[in-house]
Amino acid sequence: xxxxxxxxxxxxxxxxxxxxxxxxxxxxxxxxxxxxxxxxxxxxxxxxxxxxxxxxxxxxxxxxxxxxxxxxxxxxxxxxxxxxxxxxxxxxxxxxxxxxxxxxxxxxxxxxxxxxxxxxxxxxxxxxxxxxxxxxxxxxxxxxxxxxxxxxxxxxxxxxxxxxxxxxxxxxxxxxxxxxxxxxxxxxxxxxxxxxxxxxxxxxxxxxxxxxxxxxxxxxxxxxxxxxxxxxxxxxxxxxxxxxxxxxxxxxxxxxxxxxxxxxxxxxxxxxx
Amino acid sequence: xxxxxxxxxxxxxxxxxxxxxxxxxxxxxxxxxxxxxxxxxxxxxxxxxxxxxxxxxxxxxxxxxxxxxxxxxxxxxxxxxxxxxxxxxxxxxxxxxxxxxxxxxxxxxxxxxxxxxxxxxxxxxxxxxxxxxxxxxxxxxxxxxxxxxxxxxxxxxxxxxxxxxxxxxxxxxxxxxxxxxxxxxxxxxxxxxxxxxxxxxxxxxxxxxxxxxxxxxxxxxxxxxxxxxxxxxxxxxxxxxxxxxxxxxxxxxxxxxxxxxx
Numbered sequence: 001x002x003x004x005x006x007x008x009x010x011x012x013x014x015x016x017x018x019x020x021x022x023x024x025x026x027x028x029x030x031x032x033x034x035x036x037x038x039x040x041x042x043x044x045x046x047x048x049x050x051x052x053x054x055x056x057x058x059x060x061x062x063x064x065x066x067x068x069x070x071x072x073x074x075x076x077x078x079x080x081x082x083x084x085x086x087x088x089x090x091x092x093x094x095x096x097x098x099x100x101x102x103x104x105x106x107x108x109x110x111x112x113x114x115x116x117x118x119x120x121x122x123x124x125x126x127x128x129x130x131x132x133x134x135x136x137x138x139x140x141x142x143x144x145x146x147x148x149x150x151x152x153x154x155x156x157x158x159x160x161x162x163x164x165x166x167x168x169x170x171x172x173x174x175x176x177x178x179x180x181x182x183x184x185x186x187x188x189x190x191x192x193x194x195x196x197x198x199x200x201x202x203x204x205x206x207x208x209x210x211x212x213x214x215x216x217x218x219x220x221x222x223x224x225x226x227x228x229x230x231x232x233x234x235x236x237x238x239x240x241x242x243x244x245x246x247x248x249x250x251x252x253x254x255x256x257x258x259x260x261x262x263x264x265x266x267x268x269x270x271x272x273x
Numbered sequence: 274x275x276x277x278x279x280x281x282x283x284x285x286x287x288x289x290x291x292x293x294x295x296x297x298x299x300x301x302x303x304x305x306x307x308x309x310x311x312x313x314x315x316x317x318x319x320x321x322x323x324x325x326x327x328x329x330x331x332x333x334x335x336x337x338x339x340x341x342x343x344x345x346x347x348x349x350x351x352x353x354x355x356x357x358x359x360x361x362x363x364x365x366x367x368x369x370x371x372x373x374x375x376x377x378x379x380x381x382x383x384x385x386x387x388x389x390x391x392x393x394x395x396x397x398x399x400x401x402x403x404x405x406x407x408x409x410x411x412x413x414x415x416x417x418x419x420x421x422x423x424x425x426x427x428x429x430x431x432x433x434x435x436x437x438x439x440x441x442x443x444x445x446x447x448x449x450x451x452x453x454x455x456x457x458x459x460x461x462x463x464x465x466x467x468x469x470x471x472x473x474x475x476x477x478x479x480x481x482x483x484x485x486x487x488x489x490x491x492x493x494x495x496x497x498x499x500x501x502x503x504x505x506x507x508x509x510x511x512x513x514x515x516x517x518x519x520x521x522x523x524x525x526x527x528x529x530x531x532x533x534x535x
Contacts (some may be wrong), residue, residue, distance in 0.1 A: 061501050173360060179330055180358035181429065183381035191377065195368045273409070 028246060056129060060241040065249065068242040073106045082250055085216060087228040089254070092151030093212040097205060100156055104163035108193060109185065125157035137223050145221030147227070151157045154215030163209075166200040167193050181182050209258040210267070228254075275342050277302040277354065277433060277465050278327065278356035285322055286490075295412065296322045300336070302484065303491060304433075304465060309456065311468045311476035320469045323491070324435050325468065328358050352493030355492040357431030359439040361424035365410035371421050372397070374481070378429040389428065391464035396424045415443050416451045423455055425463075434459055434466040440475070452479060453508040460505075473528065477520045478511050485527050497528045 012020075042062045048054045049061035056064060072078035107114035133150055139147040165184025174196070175188040183191065228247045235243030280302040286295040296319035304310050314320050321398060325331040326338060329345060338345055340354040365374045379385045397403045398419045405413060412422065419439060426434065440452045456479040459466050470476050476483045478495055486497045501516055511517055 030302075114458070171364075173362060174364050174366075176330070177360055177364045178377075178381065180360070181378040181381050181425075187381050191381070195366070198368070234435060 025071050033219075052106050057239070058241060060245045064242045065246050068246050072246070078250075081226055081228055081231055081247075082254070083231065084144075084224075084255065085251075086226070087221065088151060088216045088219070089209070089213050089258075090153070092148045092208050093105060093205075093258075095148070096152050096155040096159055096208050096212055097201075099152070100159035100163055100204075100208075101201070103160045104167055105189065105194075107164045108167040109158070109189060121157055121161055125161055129154045129215065133218055133222050136219075142223035142225075146223045147216055150219030150223075151212040151215035154218070155211035158211070159204055159208050162204055163197070163200065166197055170196050198269060199266070202262060202269060206259060206266075209262060210255060213251070213255055213258070277306045277308075277341055278302075278304040278337040279342070280327070281337045281339065283326060283338070285326060285331065285333050285334045285335075297326075297333075298490040300491065301378050301491060304467060307463050307465055307481065309460060309466045309468070309481045311470060311480035311482070312484045312486060313470055313473050313476040313524070314449055315488045315528070316471050316489060318486050318489050319491040320471075320486060323486075324358070324437050324469055327433075328356050328435055330346075354433055355429060355431045356433050356435060357423060357426035357429065358435045359426050359437060361438045362438075362442055363410075363418040365413075365421055365425075366416055367410055369394070369410075370407045371402060371410065371413070374410065375421055375425040378425055378463055382429055384429065385481075393424065393428045396427060396489070400424060414447075416454070417446050419443065419451050419455065421457065432464060434464055436468040438465060438469055438471065441470075441472075448475075449508045451464060453506065457506060462512075473524055474512065474517075474521060476522065477517060478505070478508050483520075483524060484522060495524070497524060 035222045045059075046062045049056040049059065049064075069078070072081075107117065129150070132153055133146075136146045136149055136153075140149060170193050178192055180190045216227075217229040217232075220227040221233045223231040228251055231247040232244050235241065235247065279301055282384065283297055283300040284295070285297045286293045288294075300323065312320055312323065317368075322331065326333050329338075337423070365371070366377075369377070372393075375397065376385060376390065378530075379389050379393070394403070394406075397406050400423075402413075402417060402421055402424070410418060410421070424437070436455075439455070440448045443451055452475055468479060473483075480499055483497050483499055485494055485497075486492070487494045497520065499516075500519055501511060501514060503510060503514065505511055
């Protein structure tokens with residue numbers, strides 16, 4: 001349906017133009033603020049290291065990090081370490097998402113099951129998962145498996161609980177509609193619970209990707225010969241602070257990239273519906 | 274003639290740990306084919322419970338529900354009588370288009386055939402929603418959404434319509450128009466309908482017979498056939514007739530005789 005008075009057809013008024021200009025000015029101001037804070041921070045850090053206000057052996061310096069990064073690119077080591085951490089994070093994130101969706105669905109479908117399992121889920125969710133890491137090493141050895149399981153263990157219980165809670169908060173009248181039309185509980189799951197929970201599932205994925213990364217890094221601290229977590233722990237042991245801080249910066253970039261990726265999936269979904 | 278629906282001595286209570294709340298006591302009710310019945314009563318008197326029992330969503334603790342003389346335990350209820358239920362809110366799913374929403378019942382009953390979808394498209398066309406069939410529910414007005422909900426109910430060819438205050442979410446002006454509109458659509462198909470409402474004037478305007486329930490635990494306090502000499506198409510004309518005033522006064526007295534309103 002086209003509205004004859006829709007905004008698109010009308011010429012832009014002077015006040016609207018003024019509003020748009022003000023909006024852009026504000027936007028530029030924010031970007032400028034963010035950039036200058038970043039540059040100021042790097043500048044001060046570099047200056048402090050050069051003028052020996054801080055000991056660059058312990059605190060590193062932007063130029064040191066940059067040199068180390070260039071060296072990592074030159075000997076290709078960056079690809080291996082970043083790649084393995086990425087792979088482990090993505091795998092554990094995907095497994096967390098699948099497992100928690102499946103578990104939350106089962107819990108919703110079988111009401112008594114959720115009542116039986118509730119205290120166990122609460123305990124497992126509040127347990128500090130790093131305490132499990134040594135156990136995982138004994139059971140699964142050191143390597144990718146252990147690290148992926150560590151990544152899963154950090155995120156999965158909270159994810160199950162929040163998905164299940166979300167499923168239960170779906171308007172019961174919507175399920176009643178399905179029953180009045182002759183549908184079963186399974187139909188209610190397929191036609192109401194899952195489709196209405198897509199925004200919840202997406203926002204849950206945002207949390208999961210961060211937690212999976214936490215779990216993977218903990219795993220790499222304890223049980224890896226490769227990966228960014230390994231570089232951080234190794235670097236700190238041999239006092240190669242450039243290595244440690246460079247790895248942390250790469251981690252920041254990875255976390256941001258994942259977050260943006262899911263955010264754009266969210267935007268896509270919102271646009272579509 | 275065999276009544277399409279007959280409730281015999283129905284009682285129902287809700288239970289929780291603090292105790293028992295009786296909702297319905299000894300309800301007897303007969304509805305014949307093609308009749309438009311309104312059930313009115315004070316809010317919270319168990320009207321919706323009654324509809325849920327008729328629809329087979331709740332099993333009565335006492336008494337029997339007979340569909341065309343048969344109890345659901347004898348037969349598969351669907352083969353004897355198909356029931357279409359309209360809830361208070363339209364509950365059109367935002368993640369489906371209007372067309373996908375109105376064929377929901379067909380999907381659930383595995384009835385998505387060319388014949389049935391053509392029927393749905395015809396309904397959409399008849400009730401002025403064809404142009405919106407690919408729109409999202411949020412793009413429709415309240416009245417149009419109610420029509421879409423009615424089409425969703427009609428798509429599965431029900432014999433009996435259960436209307437659970439389907440107009441209560443609308444503003445007064447829309448409500449008058451939409452309720453008359455939907456009642457006339459149902460009348461034209463010659464189908465039977467039971468309308469639940471707490472609005473006495475709505476009941477008197479729309480129904481062939483008004484049933485007044487007492488406050489909880491509900492029993493049938495009074496039944497009154499309603500007849501007008503004029504057509505019911507125009508709700509305002511109906512509401513300004515002498516008969517309407519008389520019916521209203523009589524039923525109002527019944528509704529409020531033993532309990533203070535405030």
